[in-house]
Each structure stands twice: as structure tokens, then as C-alpha cells.
């Protein structure tokens with residue numbers, strides 16, 4: 624399998640991360656995946672736990688599920704699109720999809736009411752998922768609110784029998800001031816991930832959870848509890864993949880709470896393209912310096928946008944990278960190309976959003 628490395632040396636930090644926490648490199652399983660996605664071949668998905676089970680299902684067309692959750696608390700930005708792209712890919716590969724709206728967690732951890740969670744999830748997140756191409760009308764798409772899913776709530780209670788407070792404190796840093804509902808929420812997340820294996824959902828099967836590396840504590844706890852309850856439920860330890868986070872347009876982490884760092888999917892086309900044109904690049908102080916020394920695509924938020932979302936063709940991406948490094952392309956020209964691509968993407972999203980909103984409202 625041809626894996627391009629559009630990152631140069633910046634991948635080293637992620638290598639350290641995998642070594643520290645025992646996450647395995649995704650490239651180790653890439654050869655076993657028929658038709659891997661761009662996120663996989665470009666190294667954006669960099670790590671995995673037990674992905675061999677999922678590769679086997681993909682190769683031999685066996686039943687498996689993909690699980691993700693959302694805690695609706697802000698606007699959806701272009702970095703969140705990565706998870707949707709993965710769901711769409713798994714849907715195309717035949718997986719059952721489970722999407723949990725973590726309204727109980729949002730209430731316990733952030734004081735967001737359950738009705739507000741529902742509204743935010745459907746209007747901001749699910750409407751965008753649909754506009755981006757996820758088919759929510761298929762029988763194998765399951766969307767639910769944690770507070771309304773009795774299987775998840777019952778399972779969370781049951782598995783809590785084999786977790787102690789000291790374990791929860793050491794994993795999540797809870798202290799004497801943490802409210803009890805908040806302490807309980809990781810168990811709900813574990814139950815979210817395990818419940819597709821309950822008999823009423825078709826029984827034990829491989830499940831993959833695509834997450835950022837910050838979610839690995841949940842994955843480890845889930846895998847530990849799957850083992851502890853394997854005799855009772857026949858659970859298979861869930862698999863996980865780990866993806867890189869997008870750098871914000873300002874050079875810091877992209878975040879919903881930092882409007883200048885993020886392109887929101889509901890930004891106007893004018894605002895979105897304006898953000899692209901003022902984004903931080905890896906360019907030099909002057910044009911003459913850039914022509915002489917080249918730019919640095921590995922520290923460029925524009926290049927990152929191209930890699931994650933805007934350029935489908937690998938050879939085109941490599942051409943941009945090479946021209947940048949050789950000083951044959953200037954940042955102004957590059958930004959114009961990215962702004963044009965963002966404009967196309969947002970025109971498409973805008974055209975689909977109104978129908979997507981209507982459809983989202985019918986789902987719960």
C-alpha cells in the first residue's frame with residue numbers, strides 16, 4: 624500500500640505518543656485494509672488498538688460496528704468533519720453505525736440541560752453530518768440520546784460493579800469536589816461503546832471507535848471492562864483508531880471556543896474564505912526569502928487544510944508540498960487555491976443544509 628507522508632518530521636510527536644501509551648502504529652495494519660481512506664493513507668489516522676479485528680471484517684465482509692459519541696456544547700468546526708468522514712467511510716464499508724448524544728455527560732460535566740443537548744445535537748451536529756454526506760436513513764444507522772437508551776444506562780450501572788473510585792480518580796483526576804453524576808459519566812461512555820454487542824443489538828461483534836488520542840483513557844477502561852465482563856456478555860475488546868488534531872488557523876489548537884482558530888461549518892462563505900486568507904502559514908518573512916529558502920508546509924495551517932479536507936488527489940498534494948519546499952509557490956497563491964476549495968465546499972453544504980435540518984428533526 625502506498626502511504627504518503629505529508630507531514631515530514633512532525634510525525635515524531637505522534638510516534639512518541641504511541642510509544643508512551645502503547646498505541647500501535649496505524650501503518651502496521653494499512654496493508655491489510657482493502658481500499659483504505661485518505662485519512663488512513665495520509666497518516667492522519669496514526670494509531671490503533673486491535674485494528675486487526677476490523678481489518679479482518681473489512682477483508683472478509685463480516686459484521687462489525689463503528690461507534691462514536693458527541694457531547695454537544697458548541698459549534699461544529701472543520702476539525703470535527705474528520706469524524707464524519709470516518710463514519711461515512713465505515714458506512715460505505717458496510718458497518719453498523721452507532722452515534723450517541725452524550726446529554727447525560729453534558730448535563731453532569733457542563734450543566735447543559737437535556738433539551739438543549741438534543742437541540743444542539745440535531746441542529747448543529749447531525750444536520751451537518753447529513754449535509755456532509757452521512758446517510759442517516761439506512762437501517763444500520765443508530766442515533767440515540769444517552770438519557771433515553773435504557774440498554775446503555777443499565778449496562779453502565781452493571782459494569783460499575785467492577786470499577787472502584789480510586790481507579791476512576793487515577794484515570795480521570797476526579798477529586799472530592801467532583802459531583803457524583805460526573806464521576807458516573809465515564810461508565811456511560813464505556814456502555815455506549817459496549818452496548819452494540821448486547822444480544823438485543825445482534826450479540827458480540829468487533830466494534831471500532833475512531834477518536835483523538837486524548838480519548839485513550841476511555842478506550843483503555845472500556846477494553847479492561849470488556850475483558851472483566853466477557854464471560855457474562857461474550858464481549859470482544861473494542862478496537863480503536865486515533866487521529867491527529869487539526870492545528871487552528873492561528874497556529875494553536877483548533878477549538879470551538881476560539882472563533883479565530885476555527886472555520887465553523889455554519890460560517891458564511893465570506894467569513895470562511897476570509898479566515899483562510901488570514902490564516903497562519905509556514906511562509907517566510909519576505910517573498911525573496913521564500914523563493915530562496917522555500918516555505919515550511921509542516922507548520923502551515925493552509926497545507927493542513929489541503930491534506931485533511933481540500934485536496935483529494937495525492938499527486939496534487941505532493942506537488943504543492945514540493946513546490947512549497949523549493950520556493951516555487953508563494954503563500955498568497957496557495958491561500959487563493961484553498962479559499963476557492965473552501966468556497967466550493969461551503970456552497971455544497973449550504974445547498975444541502977436546509978433539507979438536512981428537516982431530516983435531522985425526524986430522527987429522535
Ligand code: SF4
Pocket residue numbers: 904905906918919920923924925926943947948952953954955957958
Ligand atoms: Fe503553506 Fe502554501 Fe505557504 Fe507553503 S506556500 S507555507 S504550503 S501557504
